[in-house]
Amino acid sequence: MITRNIKKVACIGLYISMLITAPQLSFAQTAAVNTSKIWGKVDGITIEGMVQGPSTETTQLQIACVFEYTEGDIFNSPPALPEAVNGMVHLDKSLNGLITDLRKSGKFAGHSLETILITPPSGTIGAKKLLLIGLGDRNKFTPQLMQQVATVGMEEALRLGVAEYAFASDLKDAGIDSPTAEVAGYGVTGAINAYRTQVYLKNKKMSNLKPIKKITLLAGPAFFVTAGEGITKAIAAFNN
Numbered sequence: 001m002i003t004r005n006i007k008k009v010a011c012i013g014l015y016i017s018m019l020i021t022a023p024q025l026s027f028a029q030t031a032a033v034n035t036s037k038i039w040g041k042v043d044g045i046t047i048e049g050m051v052q053g054p055s056t057e058t059t060q061l062q063i064a065c066v067f068e069y070t071e072g073d074i075f076n077s078p079p080a081l082p083e084a085v086n087g088m089v090h091l092d093k094s095l096n097g098l099i100t101d102l103r104k105s106g107k108f109a110g111h112s113l114e115t116i117l118i119t120p121p122s123g124t125i126g127a128k129k130l131l132l133i134g135l136g137d138r139n140k141f142t143p144q145l146m147q148q149v150a151t152v153g154m155e156e157a158l159r160l161g162v163a164e165y166a167f168a169s170d171l172k173d174a175g176i177d178s179p180t181a182e183v184a185g186y187g188v189t190g191a192i193n194a195y196r197t198q199v200y201l202k203n204k205k206m207s208n209l210k211p212i213k214k215i216t217l218l219a220g221p222a223f224f225v226t227a228g229e230g231i232t233k234a235i236a237a238f239n240n
Helices: 087-094 098-105 145-160 180-203 224-239
Strands: 002-006 036-042 045-051 059-066 114-118 127-134 164-168 214-219
Touching: 036 224, 045 180, 045 224, 059 087, 059 145, 087 098, 114 145, 127 145, 145 164, 145 180, 180 214, 180 224, 214 224
Parallel strands: 045 214, 059 127, 059 164, 164 214
Antiparallel strands: 002 114, 036 045, 114 127
16 A cells, blocks of 8 residues: 655655765764664653664664666665665665655655655565655755655654654665765654644644654764764753
8 A cells, every 4th residue: 555645845844864975984873783872851751873784674664765866876886885785775676676666757756855654564574664765966965855754754653653663764875875864853853843833733732643753864874973963952952
């Protein structure tokens, strides 16, 4: 079952992620696969970091992000990551090429903030639901887009009524260079702002908010520590 929902949002901020390019890290800063850490809490929501790919993370809802299609984009290495370490390639292959087919055929164009919800067959990926969010034209990407993407992700998670979800931006998989800590911080900011809006509406008796208990931000091994710096900074800003 595939449900489509295209959202148009004003470009005042923009998107979230963790699998993104950062300055070269030393071996000591590289985290092993399955490494996890609770970076903090905001409004009762646990913010977790995890070194994991979007195809294998076990969660109620996995959010992943894709640009508008260009031929072979996630498979062209470089600039995309090699297949062995490319989470989006693994996700696509786990779904028998569905993500490439949707994008290439135009059924899901990947326009900025466009969404599509997929219910994967049991045993294909770790998540019960997969939400793809479009990033638009790769040549026009800015790190600020992550804030709006994170907002859309939280809104959709709340609409679906899940208690927790995982988020992977897949920027590095697509060969896009971005400041890791800044992008991760935008992700937290967008998600929490969207959540607080629904709390406000619930207090006005205009929302059936079901609380989110945890957000897991997925990162590649080399970017886990740097992403955590941006996440903890964003958490501190909300809690001060």
